Amino acid sequence: MSGDAQEAAVDLVVAGAGGGLAGALRAAQAGLSVLVVDPDEQFLRGNNTSMSTAMVPGAGSRWQREAGIEDSPERFVADIAAKTHGTADPALAAALARISAPLVEWLADEAGLPLSLVTDFAYPGHSVHRLHTVEGRHGSTLLRHLYDRVRSAPGIDLLVPARLIDVERGAGGEVTGAVVEDPGGHRETIPTRAVLLATNGYGADRELVARHLPEIAAADYHGGQFSRGDGLRIGLRHGARAAYLDAYQGHAALARRSRTLVGWATIMHGAIMVDRDGRRFGDETTGYSEYAAALAARPEARGWIVLDRRIHDLCLPFTDFRQTVDAGALVWADDLDTLARRTGCDPAALKESIAGQAAQAGGSADRDAFGRTFFEEPLRAPYAAVEVIPALFHTQGGLAVDGDARVLTEDGSPVPGLFASGGAAHGISGHGAGGYLAGNGLLPALGLAWQAATALSHTHTHAERHEHS
Numbered sequence: 001m002s003g004d005a006q007e008a009a010v011d012l013v014v015a016g017a018g019g020g021l022a023g024a025l026r027a028a029q030a031g032l033s034v035l036v037v038d039p040d041e042q043f044l045r046g047n048n049t050s051m052s053t054a055m056v057p058g059a060g061s062r063w064q065r066e067a068g069i070e071d072s073p074e075r076f077v078a079d080i081a082a083k084t085h086g087t088a089d090p091a092l093a094a095a096l097a098r099i100s101a102p103l104v105e106w107l108a109d110e111a112g113l114p115l116s117l118v119t120d121f122a123y124p125g126h127s128v129h130r131l132h133t134v135e136g137r138h139g140s141t142l143l144r145h146l147y148d149r150v151r152s153a154p155g156i157d158l159l160v161p162a163r164l165i166d167v168e169r170g171a172g173g174e175v176t177g178a179v180v181e182d183p184g185g186h187r188e189t190i191p192t193r194a195v196l197l198a199t200n201g202y203g204a205d206r207e208l209v210a211r212h213l214p215e216i217a218a219a220d221y222h223g224g225q226f227s228r229g230d231g232l233r234i235g236l237r238h239g240a241r242a243a244y245l246d247a248y249q250g251h252a253a254l255a256r257r258s259r260t261l262v263g264w265a266t267i268m269h270g271a272i273m274v275d276r277d278g279r280r281f282g283d284e285t286t287g288y289s290e291y292a293a294a295l296a297a298r299p300e301a302r303g304w305i306v307l308d309r310r311i312h313d314l315c316l317p318f319t320d321f322r323q324t325v326d327a328g329a330l331v332w333a334d335d336l337d338t339l340a341r342r343t344g345c346d347p348a349a350l351k352e353s354i355a356g357q358a359a360q361a362g363g364s365a366d367r368d369a370f371g372r373t374f375f376e377e378p379l380r381a382p383y384a385a386v387e388v389i390p391a392l393f394h395t396q397g398g399l400a401v402d403g404d405a406r407v408l409t410e411d412g413s414p415v416p417g418l419f420a421s422g423g424a425a426h427g428i429s430g431h432g433a434g435g436y437l438a439g440n441g442l443l444p445a446l447g448l449a450w451q452a453a454t455a456l457s458h459t460h461t462h463a464e465r466h467e468h469s
């Protein structure tokens, strides 16, 4: 192991340098000592936070106010309830919605993230513009800013590569140590009074994915390779309850050729998705997550997003989209016969799909066959198409937590000193893939880590007061 391992007890061990870094920074700002451990030397490029599109919701943020957008935690909770058909944990949804605006403001002011509000298109399910992001719209930038702050903050040490493999607990059940292991198998116990499991979910564990998420098990996994379910296993070993293990974020727009993200902004600007044969198969605007399983069910589990020059230009602010273009994953054609030839789609089916889009967007058709109501503008030549496959991005079920990220046991009581965030905790997307709203991966990742640190700093202050009284 390299890094600055400590002999004396630390206040908090954060396992996982993704969203967990928000908790590390918040705890250090409250005067707590923190050790961050991560087994991935490439975590700045390899974990989910770094791979993400960096969209973070904030309901009622100052950017929204400046843009004249009225929003509130209650409105956000209502959007979550609508998208999940009322199946998301209401208490956790309310807690995360409540802190979402303070969180994004803290990320800008205290963590140095150059955030702005996304107003150039609407993500499915959000009734107002409430997603905040960084320049380039990429998680590697978000994580880099967070990491730079962590490195310059007093009171935070990093131990990498080191994997948390267990926690130790005292006679009263409280956390007393974090057991970490280096790649050579050397183990040590770091004395601590709290551990934050920020190890993400189990997307990289094929066996767990097959057991809990059979509908997406054959799809590409496009997330961090260290998301092996460690936090889940550790928590369960200590009597925690698991919740929503069947929940996940899928994505239907992974470019087959370059394995880069095409992005759903294409769709929201008017693109359509057709299957291998050139046929549309649903209302794409319901959401990219559930569309992954829909695409997986089509012949050969592949399809095409069809766009045009206007949509191409509108999507260029996304690093992922630019990388997809640069990788040569788009095929261009001046007319639909050529496009059909280049994609291998049936020409008649492809023409019918494009004609339908044009009729809807141009206002000459009454109703889309799949109920889609929004197509922005008719697609115009030259056309482009990018072949897509379904992907699993991350799992949304995990250890049951409360709004302070405290890990809960079967009887609802917390395991003292044990916290979980992000993919290690249960999320707010209900069951399956359909409840996922853009931003509701990073919100529990950053937000629960932040909440854990806040809760811990309160108990710390209380304990200190007690000691000195």
Ligand SMILES: Cc1cc2nc3c(=O)[nH]c(=O)nc-3n(C[C@H](O)[C@H](O)[C@H](O)COP(=O)(O)OP(=O)(O)OC[C@H]3O[C@@H](n4cnc5c(N)ncnc54)[C@H](O)[C@@H]3O)c2cc1C
Binding pocket: 015, 016, 017, 018, 019, 020, 037, 038, 039, 040, 043, 046, 047, 048, 049, 050, 051, 052, 053, 054, 055, 056, 162, 163, 164, 165, 198, 199, 200, 201, 222, 223, 224, 226, 227, 228, 230, 231, 249, 261, 393, 394, 421, 422, 423, 424, 438, 439, 440, 441, 442, 443, 445
């Ligand atoms: C392409 C893509 C785009 C996305 N876009 C968005 C978006 O725009 N908005 C959004 O909200 N969500 C998005 N998501 C989802 C989002 O990335 C995740 O929900 C979120 O980043 C999870 O954060 P995390 O902290 O739980 O996990 P991670 O960021 O993956 O961090 C977990 C860390 O824990 C480490 N670790 C694993 N096991 C151990 C162990 N035993 N001990 C110590 N450390 C360990 C890992 O190495 C890793 O560094 C996207 C996902 C993908 C794949």
